[in-house]
Amino acid sequence: MPVRENSWWPGAVAIMALSAPAVAQDRVADPVTDAVRTAAPLPGRPDVPSPPPEAQLVPAAPAAVDHRALEPQPVVEDPLDETLLPGRRRPGAARAILPDRVVQNNPGAVGAPALDTFPTADVPLPDRWRLIRALCPDKTFVAVQAICRSTRDPYHQNILKGDVPLDPHKVRWLPIHGEDWFAVLSAISDTVVEPRSFPTPVGVQTTSRPGSLDVFGRASSLLVAQTFTASASLIKGSTAFKPPEIEYRLTLAFNYNYARVNERRILFVEPSRAPSRHDGFIGLQEAFVDYHLRNVSDRYDFDSVRMGVQGFQADFRGFLFNDNQPGVRLFGNRDNNRFQYNIAVFGRLEKDTNSGLNDIAQTPRRDIVVIANVYRQDLPVPGFTSQILLAYNGNRERRGVEIDDNGFPVRPALLGDLRGREYDVGYIGYNGDGHFGRVNLTVSGYLALGQDRNSFFTGRPAQIRAFFAAAEPSYDIDWLRLRASALFASGDSDPYDNTESGFDAIVENPIFAGADTSYWIRQSIPFAGGGRAVGINGRNGILASLRSSKDQGQSNFNNPGTMLLGVGADADLTPEVRVSGNLNHLWFQTTETLQALRSEGSIPTAIGWDLSAAATWRPRMTQNIVFRLSGALLQAGRGFTDLFTQSGGSGRFHSVLANAIVTF
Secondary structure (H helix, E strand, O other): OOOOOOOOHHHHHHHHHHHOOOOOOOOOOOHHHHHHHOOOOOOOOOOOOOOOHHHHHOOOOOOOOOHHHHOOOOOOOOOOOOOOOOOOOOOOOOOOOOOOOOOOOOOOOOOOOOHHHOOOOOOOOOOOOHHHHOOOOOOOOHHHHHHOOOOOOOOOOOOOEOOOOOOOOOOOOOOOOOOOEEEEEEEEEEEEEEEEEOOOEOOOOOOOOOOOOOOEOOOEEEEEEEEEEEEEEEEEOOOOOOOOOEEEEEEEEEEEEEEEEOOOOOOOOOOOOOOEEEEEEEEEEEEEEEEEEEEOOOOOOEEEEEEEEEEEEOOOOOOOEEEEEEEEEEEEEEOOOOEEEEEEEEEEOEEOOOOOOEEOOOOOEEEEEEEEEEEEOOOOOOOEEEEEEEEEEEEEOOOOOEEOOOOOEEEOOEOOOOOOOEEEEEEEEEEEEEEEOOEEEEEEEEEEEEEEOOOOOOOOOEEEEEEEEEEEEEEEEOOEEEEEEEEEEOOOOOOOOOEEOOOOOOEOOOOOOOHHHOHHHHOOOEOOOOOEOOEOOOOOOOOOOOEOOOOOOOOOOOOOOEEEEEEEEEEEOOOOEEEEEEEEEEEOOOOHHHHHHHOOOOOOOEEEEEEEEEEEEOOOOOOOEEEEEEEEEEEEOHHHHHHHOOOOOOOEEEEEEEEEEEEO
């Protein structure tokens, strides 16, 4: 019997197909039945309300059978069925000849109706954070309990971490208005246990062991430090897609440290003091207001200004300036964030000697830093970011003497003629970070130009002409990253001329060649015999700059310079465990400055081999809990041995660092 288009036969076939028992897969296919069975279900109607949640939890009772619905129903032909869906057809239906394309051009035609013309069950929500949290009070919704957590849990949606806005009615004591204010609270515990050894100078007054006088005494020492940092931010504006409108931030840090050495007059200037020290200090690390000036595009390119004590890193790896200091910073971006800029002016606070934290109780230093840099992504190739930097450091601390908390002079450094110094120095730099295909690359280069008002060798003004270059390429092979490191900082080859060519930074904290895992970078080595309370290098610094202190001293461009070549590897054994290793060879670029200060005829340039390894464990694959254990060994080269190794010494020095960081 032929099937007519307006017949009730397709409906009857569908009913029989649903009620008939299953048949073998090799049956003869009925095209009409297959067309009905494989037809796509009709979309659900938006105006039909969903059942309440409690009804979804209980299995629904079987619905009563409407026998009238099972009766054959006439099919009414829709004349617009084909014209509204050109080129489309129902599954199994005969393909119709497509009509000619209709082009609509109706000037003055009536526009589409308003959205509220038709009934709808969709209720718009004012924000995204109330969509799921509204179900949290009802314990029956087991599927959403993963986000219904305590405010003490930092791993899930948390009002204390800025995930949910504050209710102004519940925090009336805060000067906020509106429902777009967020609070971000954080607390960090940083624990360090550090057994180490370094050349320890001794003398008639500084040894407690009769008969043990030598240029250097027992080298072993111990440092234990505990730092608690608390930070609070109040932010206006949803920052998921745009910068904050305004932000207030305050960060305080408390440090307690214990140090023990084997010789006197290392920790304190008085030889009567015991060779151990307990100390504690509270420092102000951040206190700023960040104000959003304007948006300059619909992609939220912006300009903002930040005023107050703030952290700033001038380049990718912290070679030139990386510190928390008071200042004013104008910053922003353009071209969908591909272009970024900073213009900043900083003063400098005095630092607590033993913790390195900001000391606001002391008079600020007469030292100014001005930095302007520009970042451009995808230059010169996609995936590589280039930065151009200009910086100026003006120091006016020639008059007066600064003594640190342990009694040692730090300004001026006790080198040369012991007179105070002032200087103006400018830096021109290029930095790059990214990748060229499979090869990752970080590069940095600086030229330092300026004038030292009083060279401590000649007592006359001297021109500053120094340069610096560093590169660290790496290559990833699955879970393994292979690295190479190279660094060159120029040294002063003639300390008695009118040019100072030893490169020095403003405040360096480099992330390079193993960073603080490395012995040379982590430890500060006293320059005994050539200066009092002066280090050949600075703690957490890579330059052999002959400064009294990296934090409290002045930059010194009469230095021997530094060269480094190294290799290393990072292996991600699991998402939680990383193992790293580094092998660096270090040299002084030139030793004429050291020879003049030590009154020696010749000093070799080789510092030695620096071998280090570290293991890092992140139990939850986040930065909230991090444990790190590292060890480093310095095998002294001929230059280091000439300067620092005592008679009969082994020439090996070690550093062990156990570090635990817990963040809320």
